[in-house]
Amino acid sequence: MEQPVVSPPKSMQDYWRDEVIRQHPDTVEAYLSRHSLEELPLPEYVTPDTAIYYRQNKGEWETLKYPGVIHGLATAVENNWLMAPPDSGVETLEDGSTVATGKSDREVGLQALANTLEMRDAREKRKAKPVGCTVKGCRRRFDTERGVKKHISVKHREV
Numbered sequence: 001m002e003q004p005v006v007s008p009p010k011s012m013q014d015y016w017r018d019e020v021i022r023q024h025p026d027t028v029e030a031y032l033s034r035h036s037l038e039e040l041p042l043p044e045y046v047t048p049d050t051a052i053y054y055r056q057n058k059g060e061w062e063t064l065k066y067p068g069v070i071h072g073l074a075t076a077v078e079n080n081w082l083m084a085p086p087d088s089g090v091e092t093l094e095d096g097s098t099v100a101t102g103k104s105d106r107e108v109g110l111q112a113l114a115n116t117l118e119m120r121d122a123r124e125k126r127k128a129k130p131v132g133c134t135v136k137g138c139r140r141r142f143d144t145e146r147g148v149k150k151h152i153s154v155k156h157r158e159v
Helices: 010-023 025-034 070-078 103-126 147-154
Strands: 042-045 050-058 059-065 090-092 098-099
Touching: 010 070, 010 147, 025 070, 059 070
Parallel strands: none
Antiparallel strands: 042 050, 050 059, 059 098, 090 098
16 A cells, blocks of 8 residues: 655744755855746655655756755755656656656667667576586586587597
């Protein structure tokens, strides 16, 4: 059974925002002008003191769970994290993280298929080799009978 998201009271969220504005006025002003905002938005809360922010990592947007109290909001403003999802190109992945790719669904699907096929090929290469050494106690395995014969003649020959 899924538990409901418990957000802190609106009055508490407003207090935290007001404190960040009071303690860091220049940083907040720069944040607002960078994002063309008139007032500092509040993030979405997932617990009474944890919120979801959006930050850019290597050109892609990702979600970040971070404290939504005064120091968390201040950190978000200082690091230029968004309080709401970016407007365009945001997709929610299976693990719940969010990444903005700017690619169409077809391009994303083709890339996912290519990655899957690549992983399958790598797995096939790692599979156990089909032919094993016949000498008792030896665990070596080979791709061909010829490889086994060469191994036996080199490693297990009687001196």
